[in-house]
Amino acid sequence: MQKPSDNLVETIYAELRLRLQRSDVSPSDRLVDTEIAGRYGVSRVPAREALLRLVAEGYLVGTTRGFALRQLSLEDIADLFEMRRQLEPRAAANAARDMTPDIEAELTDAMTRIEAALADGDLRVLMDANVDFRNAWLNAVRNRHMADTVARFMNYFQSVRLDSFTDKDMLKQYIDGLSRIHAAFVARDPVRIAEYMTLYMFAAEQAFLAVRQRQLTESETARPSRRKKDKQGR
Amino acid sequence: MQKPSDNLVETIYAELRLRLQRSDVSPSDRLVDTEIAGRYGVSRVPAREALLRLVAEGYLVGTTRGFALRQLSLEDIADLFEMRRQLEPRAAANAARDMTPDIEAELTDAMTRIEAALADGDLRVLMDANVDFRNAWLNAVRNRHMADTVARFMNYFQSVRLDSFTDKDMLKQYIDGLSRIHAAFVARDPVRIAEYMTLYMFAAEQAFLAVRQRQLTESETARPSRRKKDKQGR
DNA sequence: ACGCCAAAATCCGTATACCGTTTATGCAGG
């Protein structure tokens, strides 16, 4: 009865969004409907509609040459974090209030994997576990409108998060914050959750601003020549 | 090149959303792509994409027989107002802080028209002026992500607002709340704005819940066309 | 060598056509 694969647009959209969440798409990549359509063995229409939806949601921008990751300006980052500060502490507090044992187990599992990945220095695993952690507590939020909106604002940053993790100190600080939040979730303490989350938001904003600023100054020099992507037919 | 009307999808989308904002679409209406395409003299594709975007944003739902207004459940209303309480007081406070003379003039003009319409009992004019008032202060919000998100949550209710206005007492109360908010905008008082807006949100939630509940009980009886399974009382 | 311009390629936007599913309609049997 569970039919997420009912229509092609939904399938492709979900797949693409997952790729964005996992930073599988780099800022220099161009997503072209024909290429995606070919990869799924369908026509342009479903691929295009999925892309347009991602554009409407603000994840992508349409260019004259394919769709690309939206590049956040410093102002965007500040504005988006103003929203996150407004929403996430409240959402997390609600989640703590409505937490169930299964979700707590998911959270703990994800947290364990995050710390293991930190020890191993495996960024890819760390990011996946991080997404799991995030999705787990969002699932405890009863208010779906709230959970979806929060998820959307988080996703804007998911696609660049790897970069901010290149700084080891920042990464350590990030995991510490997460660990504290996890403990408060386990303790079912909505007030402290809201508090920790608020502090976490400010730290995260600084981290992303720093990362983005570095990217911007670096890209002053790099004027990319055209790169050929290998073609694959089917 | 200030032409957002470059492509057809954008044009049709904007037009349809305006119609939704102005309650030009009733819950029993069915929006069909071919019909819309015909009205604009274009093919199905742009009409369909505009409709799908409205579905993705939650304004419409796709049925097997055309697209229809999304019907908010009582839980939806409660959840959406939880979001509005979280966002609108802050957004309005920001607007008060960043208010410019032109926007204040727009606000005052809209407020004047609202009160005139109230005196005339002209609901249509009142609703239009109400949308203008709302858009005016949203334009003062520098954080576009915030303004857009707030607008989206407001729009869910714009399409049913006329109903809540059938109760004269509620209407009067509504305008009083708006008038107080307008005064605080003119006074550039972010703190009071946030306060008034919060109170206003609670009142509005009660009003919409009451309206929706009445709608739901009323629709128990309305059953057109011939049925097969379910028998009507003799 | 260098730039300028035209031809080619790429890719978005839009149009048209087909198909499958769901709903309505009409007809025959009780």
Add this chain to the structure above:
DNA sequence: CCTGCATAAACGGTATACGGATTTTGGCGT
């Protein structure tokens, strides 16, 4: 009259095709 069933209509989903704008490519003139 009601019920069941077959047939038609409506509509969403998808495929394919065309056009136009923009970028790339390649060669020609200076």
